[in-house]
Amino acid sequence: MAPVTSLTASVNQRLAVALSATLPEAVVDPLLRRSDRADYQANGILALAKKAKANPRELAAQVLAKVESGDLLREIEVSGPGFLNITLTDKAITRNLAERYADPDRLGVALAEHPGTTVIDYAQPNVAKEMHVGHLRSAVIGDAVVQILEFTGENVVRRHHIGDWGTQFGMLIQYLDEHPHELDHQKSDDLQASGEEAMSNLDRLYKAARRLFDADEEFKTRARRRVVDLQAGDPATLAAWQKFVDESKIYFFSVFEKLDMEIRDPDIVGESGYNDMLAETCRLLEESGVAVRSEGALCVFFDDIKGPDGNPVPLIVQKSDGGYGYAATDLSAIRDRVFNLKSNTLLYVVDARQSLHFKMVFETARRAGWLNDDVKAQQLAFGTVLGKDGKPFKTREGETVRLVDLLDEAIDRATTVVREKAEKVGLTEEEIVENGRYVGIGAVKYADLSTSAVRDYKFDLDQMVSLNGDTSVYLQYAYARIQSILRKAGEAAAPVAHPELELAPAERALGLHLDQFGETLAEVAEAYEPHKLAAYLFKLATLLTTFYDQCPVLKADTPAQMENRLFLVDLTARTLHRGMALLGIRTPEKL
Ligand code: ARG
16 A cells, blocks of 8 residues: 555645745745644744745745645635644545545555664563563563554564573572472463462572572582583583573563563573673774773773762773673674674663663774664663652562562453443453453553653552543543444444545544654654654544544434544544554453
8 A cells, every 4th residue: 555645744745845936945844733723833934034034924925825725725824923824625634534544554654764674672581580660661662662663664673681691590500409399390381370480489499599698608609610610601500591591481471471562582682692792792892992901800981981989980891800791791782783683773671770881882882883873772761660659669568569460450450440341331251351451451551651761650550540541541442432333333334434524623633633643653763752652642532532522423414424424433443553552552342
């Protein structure tokens, strides 16, 4: 399907033609905005008049005289200090929307002109550890960005940089070696159950190993020796390490499944995946002079990064004992992503508290020539999840909240909400359970995605599953309500566009917003800002509510009007469905 030129783009183009016919040298953006007075207002003439030392109202009138109205524009007039108010014909609006409707997959939205390859690093929990709300944010934001970029035609490579390496594995492996049955459990087909069990075994083992490590000097020595064996690639030690990784993955996959999110095994390339590159990364940095030896460690220094004492804080790529850390791994991952995966954009969906690390890593990679003007890296930093009290989210005992507990509670609450209406809507028990999951998980995702990622947000389940306000369930109801109308219309009437009909104000407002879907997505993809998509969808649902108040659908005046309104709501439903899917949120047919 050919993409549909948006109404905004068409109006813009006509204005631009008229502008350059009036002042040939001028390159101006007409600065078109949606407006309450007309469909659009163009403000760009003001700046132009200033430059040309002309009277803005006169200039506006000259431009107006040159605008080709055709079938597109019904009215155009000068207003205020030199604005142009523009009203479209009803026919142009309905025709444009009908073209979108004819393309159910993409709704007429164009692919990006120059797609590239983006590697996105997200959903990166740590082996043998519980997942917490920070991991939730990375997964939810990352997954939305993946879906949105793929929709624009970008080639997206997903990387889950899990924490699967480090000295703590010496302790864990040694303990397992001395207590060989601690990770045994019954294999079950139920992913959720196995995931829970895997984690509770790992957690128990971790705590026991830690206790022994702190109390028993001899165990500590044996554990340290294990780290050396692990780094040297001793097969038995590696096999034990693999067991921890596999067990943890069972758990991760169960959480991602609960989150209704597809995470693929080959995309999990954890810290250990770069072990073979670490020595070379250090050699390249040292040979090029980007990194220097300082007190035995290999370091990179920055003019603008200093500690509280005023001394420079270096990025340590290799410790004085020869060990490699987080930074060496990330630098090696950059080389892999740039040179092997051939990406032009590297994204990192990681907690804002790691911003200094990424600033130093990116700057180092730039100095080494691995990143440059054509290959960019960016951290999509996210803020902290707060409790209702505005403090970082903790249990009453002061522990980090287990992600699974949180998700289960969200699903519980949502199921209650769904159940209240279930009888009226005619839901089976099975549908109640399924919708409860979609509403609960949707609520959690939407709350995360509807505020700008860098900001902290409060995890407030009452608010999240509320039917009123900017919540996913409000959007899900908007969608389900349309489906119910379409079912009621049934055989009697089908959605059909009627460009000859006059549009009511609420229909225009809805239609013009529907037309903006593609432009919104382009902006969202460009700046990696899913919250702007959430805002667009919320506005769409609000406009739909106003439309219902003012424009009866099943009781429309004429059959043609009913068909046209069915068409409008169906296009709205498709746009809601597509937009929500890009945010990773389901839209049940009945709710
Ligand atoms: N595993 C890390 C954590 O839980 C996040 C990894 C982020 N990605 C990266 N390439 N460093 O904090």
